[in-house]
Every structure is written in C-alpha cells, then in structure tokens.
Amino acid sequence: MKKILILLLAAVVVLAGVLLFNTLSFHSKQLKAQAVPLYPTDDAVVQRLSRAIQFQTVSYQDSGKMDTSAFNGLHRFLKTSFPLVDSLLTLEKINTYSLLYKWQGSNPALKPILLMAHQDVVPVDPLTLPGWAHPPFAGVVKDGFIFGRGALDIKSGITSQLEAVEFLLKQNFKPARTVYLAYGHDEEIGGRQGALQIANHLEQQHVELEYVLDEGGSIISGIVPGVEKPVAIIGIAEKGYVSLELSVEEEGGHSSMPPKQSAIGILSAAITKLETHPFPTQMDGAGSVLFDYVGPEMDFGMRLVFANRWLFGPVIESQLDKKNSTRASMHTTTAATIFKSGEKENVLPIKAYAVVNFRIMPGDSVQGVIDYVKKVVNDQRITVATTNQEPDEPSGVSDLHSEAFKMVHQTTAEVFPDVLVAPYLVLGATDSKHYKNLTKNIFRFEPTRLDDADLKRIHGTDERISIESYKETISFYIQLIKNSNP
Numbered sequence: 001m002k003k004i005l006i007l008l009l010a011a012v013v014v015l016a017g018v019l020l021f022n023t024l025s026f027h028s029k030q031l032k033a034q035a036v037p038l039y040p041t042d043d044a045v046v047q048r049l050s051r052a053i054q055f056q057t058v059s060y061q062d063s064g065k066m067d068t069s070a071f072n073g074l075h076r077f078l079k080t081s082f083p084l085v086d087s088l089l090t091l092e093k094i095n096t097y098s099l100l101y102k103w104q105g106s107n108p109a110l111k112p113i114l115l116m117a118h119q120d121v122v123p124v125d126p127l128t129l130p131g132w133a134h135p136p137f138a139g140v141v142k143d144g145f146i147f148g149r150g151a152l153d154i155k156s157g158i159t160s161q162l163e164a165v166e167f168l169l170k171q172n173f174k175p176a177r178t179v180y181l182a183y184g185h186d187e188e189i190g191g192r193q194g195a196l197q198i199a200n201h202l203e204q205q206h207v208e209l210e211y212v213l214d215e216g217g218s219i220i221s222g223i224v225p226g227v228e229k230p231v232a233i234i235g236i237a238e239k240g241y242v243s244l245e246l247s248v249e250e251e252g253g254h255s256s257m258p259p260k261q262s263a264i265g266i267l268s269a270a271i272t273k274l275e276t277h278p279f280p281t282q283m284d285g286a287g288s289v290l291f292d293y294v295g296p297e298m299d300f301g302m303r304l305v306f307a308n309r310w311l312f313g314p315v316i317e318s319q320l321d322k323k324n325s326t327r328a329s330m331h332t333t334t335a336a337t338i339f340k341s342g343e344k345e346n347v348l349p350i351k352a353y354a355v356v357n358f359r360i361m362p363g364d365s366v367q368g369v370i371d372y373v374k375k376v377v378n379d380q381r382i383t384v385a386t387t388n389q390e391p392d393e394p395s396g397v398s399d400l401h402s403e404a405f406k407m408v409h410q411t412t413a414e415v416f417p418d419v420l421v422a423p424y425l426v427l428g429a430t431d432s433k434h435y436k437n438l439t440k441n442i443f444r445f446e447p448t449r450l451d452d453a454d455l456k457r458i459h460g461t462d463e464r465i466s467i468e469s470y471k472e473t474i475s476f477y478i479q480l481i482k483n484s485n486p
C-alpha cells in the first residue's frame, strides 16, 4: 500500500514538473518593436475616402445588374486623386473593371509583394435604410468617422494603400521589390471575374510573389477572454466551401394511405444524422495557432492550460464548443440551409430536397466532405450531389516562420504598439484564394481597429471607419512597404 502511495506521489510530482516546465517555456511570440510616427492625415485624405464611397459599385448575385458607370467613375476618380501613382505606376485593367497597379522595383532578384482590396460592395437592404444615420452612399464625415457602405469593406483598403504609395512617391522612395496593388470588382460574389482573372494574368507572366496581403482579420478588442490588449488577428488560412444537394424521390400518392416513411421523413432523418454527427474537432489545426500567440500573454493559470493542451485539450474544446464562432474554427461545419418538399396538404410529395453548406477545414477536402456525408447518411434512397455553386478547396496554411510573416508582424508591432499579434483561421472566403498558385505566403489582415459594434456594421447598417483608425491603416501600409524593402 505504501509503495503504491509513493508511486502515486512520484507520478503527481512528475506531472506537476511537466506542466510547470511547459508553462515556463511557453514564451511570448510577440516581436519587440519601436513605435513609428503616424501618417499625418489632413482633410483631403478623409475627403478622398468619402468620395470613393460615393461611387455605388455594388455587386449583385445577378451580374447583369452591375452598374458599370459606377466602376468607371471610381476609376476616373482614382486616376485624378493620386497623380503620382497615375504617372509613376503602370495600371492594367483586367477583364475591363479590375485594376492591377505595378510599382516596378529596382532589384529583380527580390520577389514582388501584392496588396489587395476590392472595389465592389454589398447592396444595402432597402428595409434597413431607416436605420442608417446617414445615407449609405453619401460618404458623410461626422464625429470623427467616415460613414457609408464600403467604409470598412473595403473602399478604405483601396484608398489607404494608394495614399501610402502616393506618400512614398512624394518622398522619392524607390522600392527594391516590385509592389503590386490588385483591386478586383466582384469579390462579394466570388471574385471569379476579378481577382481570379488578375491572378491568371500574373501567372501567365510567371510572376512569383513574396506574399499577398488581403482583407480578413483586423484589430479587435475583447475577443479573447483573459487578454486585455487588442489583438491583431492575421488570417493564415481560410476554409473551403461546398454545398451539397440531398434529394429523395418516392412514389407519392394520396395521403390517406401513406407509406411508413415519406420523402420528407427520409430526408429529415438524413439531415438529423448529419447534425448529430458533426465533423471531428481538430485541436491542432489552423484554428488553434491563435492560442500559441495569445496563450503566453495570459495570466499564469491560463498560460498553464494553453501550454499543456495535450492534457487540457478536452477542457478547452468544451469551452470553444459553447460559441458558434469558436466552434466553427475547430472543425468543418455543417449547415442545412434549404429544405423543400410538398405542394398540397393531402398529397404525398414525390420529391424532397435539401441543400447543406459545408465550410471545410484546411486539411479536409471537398471530396472528403462528400465521402463523409454519404457514410453518415448511409441511405441508398438519398442522392448526394454538388450544387451549381462551384466548390472551393480549403487554402493551404501560410508559414509563420517565413520572412513574409515577420514583415507583417513587425509592421503591426511598429504601427500598433499596444496590440498583440495572433494568426488565425478565416471562417469566410476572401479573394486571396485565387492567388494560391503565386505564393505560399497569403495573409488576410485589414490593419484597422474594430469594436464589437463595428463588426456588425460590415455588410450591415451604418458602416463606418474612425478617422483615427484610418490614419493608422495608411501608416501601416507605408511601413509595410518600407519593411518589405530591405
């Protein structure tokens, strides 16, 4: 008995030692940086974003509704507003409406960088109009904010990058590395006419990029419990996308003599099976690298937990499982979005069909999802097929040890000294997916501060950007271009 106790005690001591060792060697991954002075914004800078918002470059699902004059107007406006960019960079219009600027570098041995944004914005739901404090396309400047559709997503990306380049040109800065600026015109409907065409165009010229920086994460306060500082979340991967149609055809007939299970019943059972058999959680996937960066910044108790995920994994998992947003970052998600069947109350439907949308974790695949669904549903009566919406495989995971990531991390630390940097998995889709053949280093980060309310304004009501934050956004791009040119 005594022997067992001694063994037990020894095991506890060893375990405590391992936990403590892991915790103490769970070092901060934040880069040390000297804060840089911010770009001096004047009223003209603010007015240029305000004007850019006024062009109603809306993307509609039905691309025939595109207002080409709005895009042409925006192009003319950019040409006259950034005269040095206009005279010293080359501009190619790809597929008529997408813009590709090239600022030639002096050293062809260095791979170019590519900064992205998109010209199009989502439509404004007329029902929300009364909720807007200012008309969505007026570009009103008030109380320290610039208001309007596109203020955050993402006219501010275009104008801030052009402000940065114009500023550097004025200073006679000459990049060693070529800088591309790429602005597609249909990101909100998949980017296949815009960003994909730009990427194909560059690929035909055998361009290899050092990195791509697109929208995605931003600087957010209060997202990680236990972390007080704002966190700059930088997307290093994004999920894939596939919608599957599940359909069943039965005999139909009169409802007075029904079979034991109707088409509706068969399909409902299949959806229930899918919802009760979610895709497995990946505690070591792209969704969890965030913990490697925020974990060391937490208090001792939380540090101990995140440094010892081999032991506390299930505890962390049960916490992440509580919120839809955190659960989604840990596995391929299953969302039944359409369910249709039946026409008349006393007639058995012949057909029932449903659409289930999956957002695929890096590491999984479209085919993997199809196989999993067939296995779980396990019912010969049900046909599983992809819908007309073309699926996207999940992205690769960008290398956190690359020089490219260091440039983005270092720049963030210099321009936002009060902010922590953390890589994360983007749950939606961005135009950057189209650039996968041009570089392994794709980062998704919009250097703008957002609070909880701002997040709801994106694609929502009263979208706006603070002038103070916009100044930092421009400073970020200036500093990034400098840091990318050793």
Ligand SMILES: [Zn+2]
Binding pocket: 118, 153, 154, 187, 215
């Ligand atoms: Zn966007």
